[in-house]
Amino acid sequence: MSDLDDFKATYFDECSELLLELEEQFAAIEEGDRSSDRLNAVFRAIHSIKGGGGAFGFQGLVGFAHAYETLLDHVRDGRVELSEPVAALCIRANDIVADFVAAAKDGTELEAGYGAEEKHQFDALTSGDPDMAGEPMEEFDIDFVPVMVTIAGAEDDDVVAEEPLSLAVLDDAFEAPPLALEAGHWIIRFTPHSELYARANDPLLLLRELGTLGDIKVRAVLDEIPALADFEPFGVYCSWEITLSSDTVTEAAIAEVFEFVEGNCDLEITRREAPVAEAALDAQIEAMPSFAELMADVTEPVAAIAEVEAAPTAELLSFADLAESLKPALKAAPPLMPPPLKQAAPAEEFEGENDRRSGAEDRRNGVQSIRVDLDKIDRVVNMVGELVITQSMLTQQMDETLRARYQELVRGLEVLAQTTRGLQDSVMAIRAQPVKTVFSRMPRLVRELATKTGKKIRLETIGENTEIDKTIIEQLSDPLTHMIRNSADHGIESPEKRLAAGKNESGAIRLSAEQAGGNILIAVEDDGGGINRERVLQVARDRGVVGPEQALSDEQIDQLIFAPGFSTASEVSDISGRGVGMDVVLSNIKKIGGSVHVKSWTGKGTRMTLRLPLTLAVLDVMLVKVAGSPYVIPLSSIVETIQCARANFSRMPTGGQVLQVRGEYVQVVDLASRFEMTTEVERDNRFVVLCEAEGGVKVAVIVDDIIGQQQVVIKSLEENFQSIEGIAGGTILGDGNVALIVDVQGLKSATAAHKSAA
Amino acid sequence: MESLAFKDDISGSVAAAANSLQLIAFSIGEQTYGVEITTVREIRAWNGATPLPNTREFVRGVINLRGTIVPIFDLRARFGEGQTSPTKNHVVVVMSVGEKWVGILVDAVSDILTVAKTDIHNVPEGNSIDTELLNGIVTHESRMVGLIDLHAVVSGAKMDS
Structure with a gap:
């Protein structure tokens, strides 16, 4: 049965793509694009889902999809108008189809009568039509019911x-x-x-x-x-x-x-x-x-032709000869x-045959993508990562004398470096996908939110063809959903309030993506009322996130909505008007090595920006040394580096240290003592690496030495060991040694925990 | 007849394999320990390891094994006898424990032993570390060989646990 399982897996793969396509098409239809191309695409998608479903005997799915398809057919022919309610029904139907597919995939049963109401509505919409109303399912081409054929029967002329x-x-x-x-x-x-x-x-x-x-x-x-x-x-x-x-x-x-x-x-x-x-x-x-x-x-000679065709190597004899020579064989066949x-x-x-053939040819010529197991690509990505490391190691080995003596070798290494770089880019491009796959789910979310909250909201999307690594894309859906929900729920005001404030009655949410250097910036902006800082600060003080006497800048208050523990409780979101699920945003984005920034203008709106790495596989880092061991710190989190001799440290009453930098007091983490190692490097010869953790909170990390910048491939520690506090993972350096990646955020929160425990 | 004889031969060795155990024996100081040979992936000379912060003293750090990061456990330290001061002559035995690969730092690999399963004795009650870390004891040439319980050895590596 494994063959069938393979087909099923392919079918479900296709289904998820088709369902995504449905979303996209309906997003465009919602915006008023009623072109037949869109409807045809929707029809095709549903038909394909139904077809495959029929082949595997998913009765519920097929039954529902069939009714849906009939409606679509009517819409396509203009017999049923694609009005708002019909479009809404279709969108709901898409969800139901998705549920049926999911149920079929997991082998679970949906409750009896699921989707029956919608199905009934389809029938009601289509039944006005005499030639389609009573159309029995059996006539549909997708019902692959095996038919027994009696071959021996003599009297079955019928x-x-x-x-x-x-x-x-x-x-x-x-x-x-x-x-x-x-x-x-x-x-x-x-x-x-x-x-x-x-x-x-x-x-x-x-x-x-x-x-x-x-x-x-x-x-x-x-x-x-x-x-x-x-x-x-x-x-x-x-x-x-x-x-x-x-x-x-x-x-x-x-x-x-x-x-x-x-x-x-x-x-x-x-x-x-x-x-x-x-x-x-x-x-x-x-x-x-x-x-x-x-x-x-003519019967026998014709059969002979079959033989000739079956054996194309046979020489072409005269027809009659062939017929003669093949007769005995035919009799025995x-x-x-x-x-x-x-x-x-x-x-x-x-x-029909010709059409079909040319269609197939088009398809053959039109094949521009192949389905590849993600694991296989990941393997290539990993190996290319190794290759990059090896190549940089080789380059490092070349000293001046070698360079002078073996110029050919140098040239070869340069070509190798170029090719490796190209290979790396190409492999990364394979994994890259347009953010459209996530963005396309958002219009309906906004629509639903608008209905629920009774607000008028339009969604603009910009830069949806920006490409990011597939793994990152997969992690984007939840954070974006929360951010948009947040904007729609709390950012955008009610139509009355908006009119009173002299704004357009309908609020706008703009979802944009752009590439900025080695990062992707994804922003969710709204033209709502902005963050109510007084309330946020009040709640933060009440909950002890901020000390009673602590003064915070506007920017710092804005970042509070991401503070751990701040946004998790539901009553907070009710009071503050901000922060529903923002911890999810933060943790998801952090997981994929990104950062979140929020900026708010009172009365004008809020902008939340996600800064994401282009790829997960390669990380730009600063290589440092602590107690003789190499560590790397992600470059994306480093603000600046300062020599300890020039840094302005102050002692806290409890014996801890803070660093004064540009008018800010920043928590100091000495990596050597934090990791309980001893270092012989003089304090003044060490360095401060000023890092920014999530939410713009800075932390000063003290290291023994700064070695330089480089690209590394992230390796998991959990694969053979377990996760370690303050360490985000490992990587392999050019000399083959392992360096640990410092988890700045983890370092900061763990230190806080240490202190509170002490 | 020939084929029959061949068959007998095979079944004979299979039977032998089912009843016996092949061990890689290694030494820590004067003491000999063993692990089942099928779990051993590789034996390499000690070549340093990158220390891991916030781990117990018996975790010597991690090494790069052809692109994957593998932790190294100091078996001497695990038995509570203090950290090994490794030289180039010390040996890391890389083994698979479940899905994971780990390295065990030992003084030397001494032998490959074949012992009958029936010869495996239970570890006498007494020191809790012994009973925790050893699966059993076999006698080889009148010397005691402790069978290492790898799962127990690699557990409890974090500071807090």
Whole structure:
């Protein structure tokens, strides 16, 4: 069953992509884009989900998707107008489809009647229509119910009879007028032999050619189609009767059309002066010569063709010779599989076949992406990381004497460096995805929030094609949701208040993404009332986050909404009007090595900015030494470095130290004593690395020495060990030694904990 | 007949494997310890380790093993006999413990032993460290070989635990 499981996995992969596509399309539809492209895309997505679901037997999903699809079909045809309520219903339906898919994926059962209400609404919307209302599910092409085929049966002529061979296609194609009227009528009976097909002639082309001579009415004669059991794959069972109405056409002109197939078909051209009634035509068809007779002598040679095709290396002998030589083999051959029905109606099928083929070709040429397991890419990313390290190690090994002596080697190393860099960029580009995948979920969130809060909110998105590492994208959804919810809930005022403040009645939330150097900046801005600093400060004082006498700048107050413990309690958010789930934002963003910054203008709005690394795999760091061991500090968190001799330290009453820098007092963490190691470096020869933790809180880290900057690949300590306080992970340096990554935020909070415990 | 004989041979050795245990024996001072050979991934000379802050004294730090970070445990220190002063002659035995790879710093690797499972004795009650860290005791050439319980050795590495 593992094959089926593979298919299922692929199906669910596709479903998640399709559901995302649905979101995107409906976001555009919501904005007023009612173009048929959008609707077609929605229709296709639902159809694909339904199709796959049918194949795996997810009944609930298929049933719901079918009803939904019917509605979409009506909308597409203009039979149902895509009004606001219908669009809202569709959006709800998308969720239900997503739930069905999720349930199918997890193998869980949704409660009975789930989505029934919506389904009922679909039916109500579509039932005004006579030809769709009673449409039974079974006719849908996606119901892959296995059909038993009786091959041995002799008397099941009706099997064939049941196959609806629609001739409407042909009729439509030539727009045949009702038979009658014109003076000149030619009746052409065209019975192709199998050789005709073997020589790659297409009856359809001939019929079309005929169509250029005058108005034609074509009728396929299907009486000769045998029972399925007697079906020869290369047998020819179909002939045509064409009525050509024209005054000017001569018999010679008609014959000329069939010139190329002369001898490969039976052609009978008769002239009728009087219009032929339909019934008469039928009678004529009845009277046609037995096709079976014609077939008798061609059956075996045709089968021989199959053999030739099956063995393409065989030399092309004359047809008759081949037929002779293959006869014995054919007799012994096992019974043939029931052939597809197109043998019986080549002309009708051919056009479809061509379309299909060209469609498939388009798809083949159009394949611009492949599905690759993320693990495989990660493996490549890791190896490229190693390569970068090795390359930089090699470069470091080159001293001046070596450089002078081995210039070729130097040149080679330079090329290696370039190539490695290129390779790294390319691999990172594979993992990169546009932020659109996250942004596209936001319009509906805003819509829901607007409905819930009774406010009018528009969402603008900018820079949604900015690309970020996939892992970061995945981590972005929750923080963005919280930030937008926060903006909509507390930032944007009610329409009345806005009007009173002289603002536009509807508030705006702007979601933007841009690349700035090695970072991605994602901002959520609103034009609401801004943070109510008095209240935030009051709550912070009440909760002891801020001391009673501590004076804070506006900026510091704004950052308080991210303070741990500040925003977690629900009553705080009620009082402060800010801070719902902001701890989630902070912790998620911190996890992926980013930072959050908030800026607020009273009465004008708030801007929250996420600063994210372009990629998780490579980190720009400063390499430092503490007690003889190497440590690295992420460059993104470093504000500045100061020599200890020049730094302005002050002693606190408890014996702790603070650093005075640019009018601010900053907590000091001596890494050596913090990590309980002894260092022999003189205090004055050491360095202060001023770091900024989340929320703009600074911490002064004292290290023994600063070695330089470099790029490193982050390695997990947990993989073989466990997490350690104050350490964010490890990395491997050019010389092969392990350096530990300092977790500035962890260092700060852990120190606070140490102090409070002491 | 030949194939039959071959078959007998195989089943014989399988039976032997099922009843016996192959050990890598290593020494710490005068004492010999062993771990099951199938858990050993690699044996390498001591080449320094990057110390880990806020860990117990028996965690010597981490090393780079072909791109992954592997912690090194000082077995002497784990037994409470003080830290080893490692030289280039000291040996790190890299082993897999569950999903994780760890290195054990020992004085030297001495031998590969094959012992019958029935020869494994229980650790006598007494010192709690012994019973905690040893799975059992076997006798080899009239010397005691302690079977190391790797899970116990690597646990409790953090300062607070």
